[in-house]
Amino acid sequence: MIRLIGSPVQKLTNLSIFRNPHLLLALTTLIWSGNAIAGRFAVGHISPMVLTAFRWGIALAIIGFLARHRLREDWPVIRANALYLFVMGGMGYTVFNYCLYSALHYTSAINVTLEQSAMPIIIFVLSFILYRTGVTVLQLAGYALTLFGVFVVVSAGDLVGFFSNEDSGWNRGDIFMLGAALAYGGYSVGLRAKPKMHWQSFLTALICSAMIFALVGAAFEASQGAAQFPATLQGYAVAIFAGIFPSLVSQGLFIV
Numbered sequence: 001m002i003r004l005i006g007s008p009v010q011k012l013t014n015l016s017i018f019r020n021p022h023l024l025l026a027l028t029t030l031i032w033s034g035n036a037i038a039g040r041f042a043v044g045h046i047s048p049m050v051l052t053a054f055r056w057g058i059a060l061a062i063i064g065f066l067a068r069h070r071l072r073e074d075w076p077v078i079r080a081n082a083l084y085l086f087v088m089g090g091m092g093y094t095v096f097n098y099c100l101y102s103a104l105h106y107t108s109a110i111n112v113t114l115e116q117s118a119m120p121i122i123i124f125v126l127s128f129i130l131y132r133t134g135v136t137v138l139q140l141a142g143y144a145l146t147l148f149g150v151f152v153v154v155s156a157g158d159l160v161g162f163f164s165n166e167d168s169g170w171n172r173g174d175i176f177m178l179g180a181a182l183a184y185g186g187y188s189v190g191l192r193a194k195p196k197m198h199w200q201s202f203l204t205a206l207i208c209s210a211m212i213f214a215l216v217g218a219a220f221e222a223s224q225g226a227a228q229f230p231a232t233l234q235g236y237a238v239a240i241f242a243g244i245f246p247s248l249v250s251q252g253l254f255i256v
Helices: 004-011 021-042 048-066 066-079 080-102 110-118 120-133 137-154 159-164 172-193 199-222 233-255
Strands: none
Touching: 004 066, 021 048, 021 110, 021 233, 048 066, 048 080, 048 199, 066 080, 066 199, 066 233, 080 110, 080 172, 080 199, 110 172, 110 199, 120 137, 199 233
């Protein structure tokens, strides 16, 4: 039975397409776009922290079962790097998704997805500060184009008015997305210090940490009277989608 369960997963991750980093990043970005759309459908059906807790609970149940044997092997490494894993999971998974889902209460999924594309700039800046990572002319051009696109979206196409009108500026959704980009940018740079362990163990440890952060956040949300548990099929569908694809598939592809 163990072989029947573990073998397909192992064979799938050994395929040549899963050794192409450009393809993996493209698939990851595609699924992240779906996460933004799903988050928009969640508005009015499930609150941000409750959705975050639900999705990581679903993800933890799946990956925890699949990785149970790897976890035993990698437990000494996990224990030695507990603080690192705790912070990475909380920042990259829970804080990021809370900010993203909150942003979708104030702006569109298209705006969130486009603003999310600014994350490479944050990753570059943090990588340069921490690791003195170099950059090419083409990368600089790409960063500049991305930054210009974000400002076009935020200003609704009126760049002059955005900087000259005192009443203009970023709305609450844009501020949340800035927090999301900072959280995931820090997580992405932090992956350079990833301890040596199987990717399934690493992902399970991060998701477990994310679940702890999410439960605390959901409890605080409930104490403020803002928690909304899914009472409709749409709310459950969003939670299940987020728990499988953005939580497991995309995050797994990103760290493989």
